[in-house]
Amino acid sequence: MTKQPIVRMEGIDKTFNANTVNELLLFKDFNLEVGRGEFVSVVGSNGSGKTTMLNILCGSTKPDAGNIFVNDKNITGMTEYQHSKFIGRVYQDPAMGTCPSMTILENMSLADNKGKAYTLAPGVNRKRLDFYKSQLELLKLGLENHMDTPVKNLSGGQRQALSLLIATMTQIDLLILDEHTAALDPKSSENVMALTHRFVREKRITTLMVTHNLRFAVNYGDRLIMMHRGNIVMDLNEEDKQHVQICDLTGKFNEISIEDGC
Numbered sequence: 001m002t003k004q005p006i007v008r009m010e011g012i013d014k015t016f017n018a019n020t021v022n023e024l025l026l027f028k029d030f031n032l033e034v035g036r037g038e039f040v041s042v043v044g045s046n047g048s049g050k051t052t053m054l055n056i057l058c059g060s061t062k063p064d065a066g067n068i069f070v071n072d073k074n075i076t077g078m079t080e081y082q083h084s085k086f087i088g089r090v091y092q093d094p095a096m097g098t099c100p101s102m103t104i105l106e107n108m109s110l111a112d113n114k115g116k117a118y119t120l121a122p123g124v125n126r127k128r129l130d131f132y133k134s135q136l137e138l139l140k141l142g143l144e145n146h147m148d149t150p151v152k153n154l155s156g157g158q159r160q161a162l163s164l165l166i167a168t169m170t171q172i173d174l175l176i177l178d179e180h181t182a183a184l185d186p187k188s189s190e191n192v193m194a195l196t197h198r199f200v201r202e203k204r205i206t207t208l209m210v211t212h213n214l215r216f217a218v219n220y221g222d223r224l225i226m227m228h229r230g231n232i233v234m235d236l237n238e239e240d241k242q243h244v245q246i247c248d249l250t251g252k253f254n255e256i257s258i259e260d261g262c
Contacts, residue, residue, distance in 0.1 A: 003035025006206050007057070007174060012066035014052060014230075026052055026230045027063070034174075039200050039207045041217040043249065044227035045256070050210045053227070054176050057208070059083035070173050088167035088205075090160070092179040097163025100152035104143055104162065107151055108132045111166040135165055139195065157188025161195055168199050175200065177209035181216065189213075193220060214246045228256050 012030040017023050026049050034040055044050050055061035057068060059080035067076045075083060090097050098107050112128060129147075136144035139161045143154075151159060160180060167175060177196065181189040197220055200207050211217050217224055224241050226234035226249065234252055236244055 005033040006036040007034035008069040010067050013064045037204050038223055039221040040223045041221040042210045042225045043217045048227040049230040050227055054178055086173040088172040089176040090163050090167050090180040092182045094156045094159035098151045103148050103150055105147040111169050157184050160192050175205045175207040179210055214249050218246055
């Protein structure tokens with residue numbers, strides 16, 4: 001049964017460096033729907049449009065034409081800050097999802113207040129301490145015992161796990177994972193992916209995950225998309241995805257390379 005769309009990108013056009021010798025038409029009438037609660041893995045070569053698609057959804061890149069809807073609300077003209085109220089994003093660089101000079105507690109308090117009005121009350125609410133500790137315990141990294149530690153002192157894997165927790169602490173409509181394991185060592189990468197799977201399932205968060213790790217793309221999520229030159233060239237639903245192998249994806253990549261003359 002088709003899931004009710006929570007995200008719709010309709011008729012998206014995007015050209016970079018228009019009217020110059022470096023003009024690049026990336027998207028022409030690009031369309032995408034993501035069903036409520038879907039966990040979509042997105043793969044594709046460099047320049048395929050994966051990150052630009054995420055940036056358009058998050059408001060950091062504006063389309064030349066077309067519309068973006070989340071929960072049937074047209075968000076095309078909203079600022080990136082306004083998008084962040086209902087879209088959580090975890091970046092490739094672990095340093096981008098947290099404030100390194102602030103403590104774990106301060107980072108969590110900041111995330112806890114996302115979307116709330118500014119007041120003269122203290123930024124850190126100590127009454128929420130037990131809640132923050134319970135959330136950190138979900139990571140199974142012992143961070144609940146180091147809440148006054150500056151985030152800059154954590155390892156890359158710890159910071160990315162914390163970024164994932166922070167991005168999903170408050171109610172969001174969409175979680176964006178932008179190659180969020182790419183900068184981690186293999187063990188940390190596996191740990192963060194396992195946490196991702198658990199958080200997405202337990203909190204029932206609609207998720208778009210861009211990754212270069214084909215094994216993660218095959219093993220996680222209930223839908224798989226492959227992009228190439230601004231187009232979706234493969235779109236596997238949950239049933240089809242259960243039968244796909246990594247060699248099927250590499251085979252498609254090879255086919256595309258041959259068609260491009262590479």
